[in-house]
Amino acid sequence: MNRRTFLLGTASGALAIGCAFGRTGGRVWRHHQRTGELQPNAWIRILADGRVIFTLDRVEMGQGTMTSHAAMVCEELEVDPTTITILPAEASRAYDNPDRQIRVQITGGSTSTKASWQPLREAGAVAREMLRRAAAETWAVPLGECVAIAGTIQHAKTSRMLRYGELVKAAARQDTPRVRLKDPAQWTLIGKSLGRLDIRPKVDGSGIYGVDVQLPGLLTAVIVRPPVRGGTVAKLDASAARARRGVVDVVQIPEGVAVIAEGYWEARTGAELLQVTWDEGHGGTLDTDALFAAFEKLASARGQRTAHDAGDAYEALGKGTRVEATYRAPYLAHATMEPQNATCWIRRGRCEVWAPTQTPGIARFRVAEAIGFDLDDVAIHTTLIGGGFGRRGLVDYAVEAARLAQRVKRPIKVMWSREDDQEHDWYRPMAVSKFVGSVEFGTGNESRPLQPGPGRITGWLHRLVAQSIVTHEAGDFLGARVPNATPRALRRLVSAGPPRMTARGTLLDPTSIEGAADLPYAIPNLRVEYTPAETGIPVGFWRSVGHSFNAFFTECFFDELAHAAGKDPYELRRELLASHPRHRAVLELAATRAGWDTPLAAGVGRGIAVHASFHSFCAQVAEVSVTGNRVRVHRVVVAIDCGRVVNPGLVAAQVESAVIYGLSAALKQQITHRKGRVQETNFHTYRSLRMHETPVIETHLVTSTEDPTGVGEPGVPPIAPALCNAIFAATGKRIRTLPIEAALASPGAAS
């Protein structure tokens, strides 16, 4: 991003810099006169007592933004990050995610470091320069002799020193200077494994998550939701529930029937006393087996859209050895450790929401919409967040809390049970892929020299059928993206357009085809077709989004073709990635560190996969053994290239987290529907990896001078295919349907 858009981008907010590298228009000075602080931009405040307050606008949900982002600011500001105060940003357009495709105040898409890299360092540098200028003026010495060191400006010649706090007033008079960022050789924080700044309250029990918010007279609501999608209340008898001690009210809202009580237990047990007859509509007919059959049928025909087309795949597939396979990926729940919840208090025409949300921006828009408030009358406070993984980019919980707060006129917390969370998620879409590949042996065509080795892949046809996330979620984004002053009706119109287009297939949903349409391998005839399939089951962003299934599909099928060609799957990948050096570098690094050519114990197999997502590159080698239906993952070796590494410790933690999250899904997880009802309702049936099942995970970082890119998600996509390819190496069985444990247990599913 260039300087100009940075400034324009922040200029929309109340806390903005105001004007480009010149006079501040008096804003910084006026703010100083009001508060005694120096606030050169939306992120930094320096108090007269020297305290530095950093407003963190990318939420901390465990991925480490509090630490990495503080390091970026403090590196340029020249202060010790362990001494500053870090506050989560309220909803404000000043904090829209500067990523060009987002422009909404949301944390997601593995954009946090990438998008903040330039603006936050500039913000720190601007403050530092204003302080240096203030010191130079105060001492009447050349600016070049004033050096910022650890929260002070120093003048070596005269051994003088002023603390930042002492310079606040003089600095607030300065214009916003043009800044030069530090040379990487001078970095003392970036690139180092600074310890996490967010964890003390997470180990002593004092951290306040959404579920922990307490307010005077707070009520708790649980919502009894329809057992199937789109179900509505046909008959309600709430008399027993109302009679339960501690129950305050029973209220019907569009989402279901809310039982409001003094505490969670009273509300939950009160809810069990409700007598609801549901009108199930069509929702009661949804069945997973039937949905897969319907998806497979769609995948048997030519795709509705062509996502990629090179050479002539259909012609190539008529020659050589034909390899066909069908792959299936199920719906997945996010299963954040903290169930969904939000607290709301409406008084004197103001609505305040406390929520563990990835998107204060969308929360504000949707809450305002739901209760008919102006955006400016809605405040969103982000609490600590018990896991996001994409789930908290939706704000249904906040909307429910606001609707109820409007009814009961008291502060109220909506608490979802684990069952609510499992049964009413916005799931990772289910998807089916039919592949046809062709492998040619022999002499081939003299004008096109053969690749080394016995066979070569000449054709690749991928027919992908998946449900569109954009259809379900884009409305929220677009509605929150238009300027705050946009009239409500127009805002609604804007938010409805693209979802309709993706549903009809007139617009290609990029999140469905990502990681499939941009297959990096040099295959001469390569065609990817896509057909959107709507089931009515809500879908959403799940850690790594479309990559989560497309890496599984493509990297497993590539492995099948490598075997059909009689090639080593690693060597063939290397060969066909010749023009993709960053893919190839992580592939080689992972293979080398894993000892790809070294012998393994009897019964152990090794599999490899490489996949690029969120502008980063990741390769993984998994070592597994299989006894009966049980898969034991012994070791996972990961190589990742995410550009410059701001904090190696945090990157390693995110990689381990991604591998474990991805392994849980690949081995154990699926959301299935029978008669419209979700079958996996809690952790006993929606199982996750536990301590004793966790492999040794080794993470290797590629040294790079490219700007930083995604970290939270890119570790997820390669694990499922690396694992399935390893299972093939160990057993000769191809897993084409996830999750693996279920596939191994059902005879026909693996071959």
Added chain:
Amino acid sequence: MVKLIVNGKSVTVVAEAETPLLWVLRDKLGLTGTKFGCGIAQCGACTVHVDGEARRSCVMPVGELAGRAITTIEGLATPPEMERAGERWRAGTALHAVQEAWLAENVPQCGYCQAGQIMTTVALLAANPAPTDDDIDSALSANLCRCGTYPRIRRAVHRAAKAIRP
């Protein structure tokens, strides 16, 4: 009305006997460090100590706990049952050695499961001051972490064990 001993203090709460301890702690006593994850004894987020043993508070009716010593994450630094057991304390710090180890190893990500992980670990180390990796597996497999902090939890358990051992 139930009389409880929570973090060394006697408290009387008005609650129906079958109310799970978790909701008494959270909603009635304002001790929100103990978390709700599943409500069916599957995740360990709600782990507390009852007479020094790690128990899941989401399925413990409070009526059965009269007079028993309950320790939550908030009271970990000075639990009386640990003193009775002659456990050594790191004088002058407000954190238990296990919590210190968690900080040193940068264990938490979202942190939501960590109170439970720490409570399970403290109970493990009280019973087994030098656990092997297998011992750690069997004790801590009761606690889910959706952020996947297991590798660092393991390191922190070993670190804490070393710090506590005489």
